[in-house]
């Protein structure tokens with residue numbers, strides 16, 4: 001394989017993870033982020049055992065772990081009656097079952113940890129304020145073009161430029177994200193603002209008719225993250241549109257008292273439409289590969305979007321280290337990642353139907369959750385959580 005650097009477009013979770021993975025294979029990497037800094041956008045993230053394993057394989061776990069929170073339990077609750085339908089302990093038994101822990105963190109903290117790890121690696125060059133506008137496969141090399149008129153040449157390009165990827169069209173044609181009939185709200189507040197009635201050290205999922213709410217502490221116990229998903233549509237596109245005050249409580253009338261107190265607590269909310277990507281005809285073309293949300297953006301209902309980008313980075317780096325044929329390495333990466341990420345996308349879509357059920361369907365769901373118990377629930381997640389860095393699927 002030639003000694004030209006790898007070029008990465010996008011300095012989000014996927015791009016930074018790919019930089020770390022490739023640099024660990026002794027490849028020089030040049031990363032280009034459009035924003036002027038590695039900025040905080042997004043909400044809390046659940047770092048399931050497969051994500052922790054990916055971070056360890058990328059050499060970034062040490063930098064990320066200190067800002068993560070160790071929650072005590074996961075609670076699934078009925079949003080109307082407040083009943084606890086399921087309680088999953090996250091301690092030693094969980095860790096032994098999956099061979100790695102479960103943590104929660106804020107996207108900004110994960111990003112900061114990845115940036116710290118990348119800055120420690122001399123093989124990685126981080127550039128900000130560089131918006132990629134085009135990519136060209138020239139046979140023996142690939143070229144990235146930027147909005148400022150400059151270009152960069154390298155062995156290959158990893159397009160990690162997110163759900164609204166500019167570079168995706170060069171690989172897979174024009175594919176727009178699809179709105180899935182759900183609106184997402186994010187409220188972030190200091191931990192002290194959380195009403196005392198709320199068990200703040202748990203990850204809690206409230207199931208309501210036409211909506212669900214997830215909350216947990218982040219940023220080493222400094223802040224508390226609340227995400228609300230309600231059925232509906234929005235014209236907005238970005239991640240940072242402020243929601244009107246009172247909008248969220250109004251969308252969830254008649255919910256259990258504790259939950260309504262919590263929904264009134266954040267000083268501000270942001271909102272965005274829940275979108276994902278349909279199946280792309282291909283993820284790679286010659287010396288160009290899509291990675292993370294650019295390839296397989298998913299709804300957040302299995303809490304696996306960022307984790308899938310981390311797994312992608314591990315597999316992509318491993319395949320490029322196997323031999324000199326880069327287009328074949330990229331194709332091998334795609335073969336190994338397609339089925340798993342498609343299953344995550346599909347199951348995430350169906351989760352909202354289950355979570356948002358009402359009437360007899362909700363009653364049946366609640367009974368099933370009560371009778372089946374935590375071991376059954378965890379069994380259904382094994383195919384996700386048991387992933388290891390040497391997995392080929």
Ligand SMILES: Cc1cc2nc3c(=O)[nH]c(=O)nc-3n(C[C@H](O)[C@H](O)[C@H](O)COP(=O)(O)OP(=O)(O)OC[C@H]3O[C@@H](n4cnc5c(N)ncnc54)[C@H](O)[C@@H]3O)c2cc1C
Pocket residue numbers: 009010011012013014015032033034035042043044045046047107130131132133160161162163164165166167184186227291292293294298300302303304305306307308309
């Ligand atoms: C409410 C919510 C909760 C979530 N919870 C979880 C969770 O619990 N666990 C989980 O794993 N995931 C979760 N996710 C998903 C997760 O945040 C994303 O899937 C993940 O961040 C994807 O990373 P990415 O690097 O592919 O894309 P992004 O994070 O979108 O990064 C893309 C980067 O590329 C840059 N960029 C874009 N265009 C260009 C260009 N032309 N040139 C240069 N740079 C460019 C952008 O500025 C950005 O920095 C959640 C998402 C939401 C909305």
